[in-house]
Amino acid sequence: MPRMTIPMLNEKRAAGEPIVMVTAYDYPGARAADRAGVDMVLVGDSGAQVVLGHASTVAVTTDEMLVLAGAARRGTESALLVCDVPFGSTEASDAQAVETAVRFAKEAGADAVKLEGGNEDRLDRIRAIVSAGVPVVGHVGLTPQTATALGGLRAQGRTIESAVRVVEEAVGVQEAGAFCVVVEAVPAEITELLKEVLRIPIIGIGAGSGHGQVLVLHDLLGITEGRAAKFVKRYAAIGEDMVAAVTAYADDVRSGAFPTAEHQYAASPEAVEAARQALR
Known part of the structure; x- marks a missing residue:
């Protein structure tokens, strides 16, 4: 199977062919995803919780993420590899953001990086990273790295103010140069509106159909303990x-x-x- 590219993802979107993304944080997980034929593998900062045992995604460091990303890269042959940049690694300045993104491209072999949020500072970071030659995936709606400011891990876009913010941030992410956007924990009606105006693929997670879906590997395999989020469908009980x-x-x-x-x-x-x- 040929390696997935950004133009190929756009072709899938235009043809109405759903895009499949799944997280992976190590060689075996990435190999399983790649052999299953997924389009995109995301080395998510959710690895902080499901692999490293932290209470939230905020604790993971860039060096830890680079180790996870490098392992996933070695297990990925055909899927497009996207890596989350961790909290604190891009916030200080455009220069810091570019340096972090370049590290993921050079040291881990990432095809793209993912940034959460869509306020003006985040849009500046996206522009800077894209200008430096590293493709960017945006992420709007529920943004776990800054969930405290949103009132916790709760759905977004359910009030007038929140719905407008989600839409404006998604459009902003696109205009800043992101080639794709993850929309998390947002009512399906808002996602449908975004599909009418965005020219880039929308990957949903708890946000309706979008142009594709992403789930955490450990959630869908039933490895994660405790109560799963509403949007999770478990396809196995591997943890047990x-x-x-x-x-x-x-x-x-x-x-x-x-x-x-x-x-x-x-x-x-x-x-x-x-x-x-x-x-x-």
Whole structure:
């Protein structure tokens, strides 16, 4: 399968062919996504929670994200690889934003970076990064990195003020040069309005159909513990399977059922005797 490109994504959008994006944070996850034929792999800062065990996405560092992104790059052959830039790595200035984005392109092999938000400062950062030659995916609606300012992890676009903000930010992200935009936790009616005016693909997550969808790999596989967000559909229960498998292994070790002869290597009698003599 040929590697996905930005023009190919635009062709899918124009043809009405849904775009599939999924997160991945390591080599096995990226390989699974790539083998499944997804169009885009997102190394999300959600890895802070589902891989690194942090309470929120804010805690993850650029160096940590680069490690995750590099592993995902090695597992991705055909999908377009997009990497989240973590909180605090682009806010200070355009120069900081460009430096961070270039690191993801050079050190991790990212095809594009994703920035949350659409206020004027964020639009400036998008313009600067795009001007430096790194493609950008925007992200509007619920923006987890700054969720505290939005009143927590809650849907956006449900009030007049919020709906106008979402629409204006999405249009701004497009005009700043982003080639794609993720719309998170927004009523489907708002997303449909955006589809009428935006010229770039809209990737929804809890936001109706858009031109495509993204989900966190660990959510859809059923690895994430606790209550899932409303927009998550679980396609497996791998988390429970993992616990069951490790429990069975522990039981076998404790009972002496593992290992058995079939799990051991054989040595010649002469080798055993030579080892015995060496210990005398």
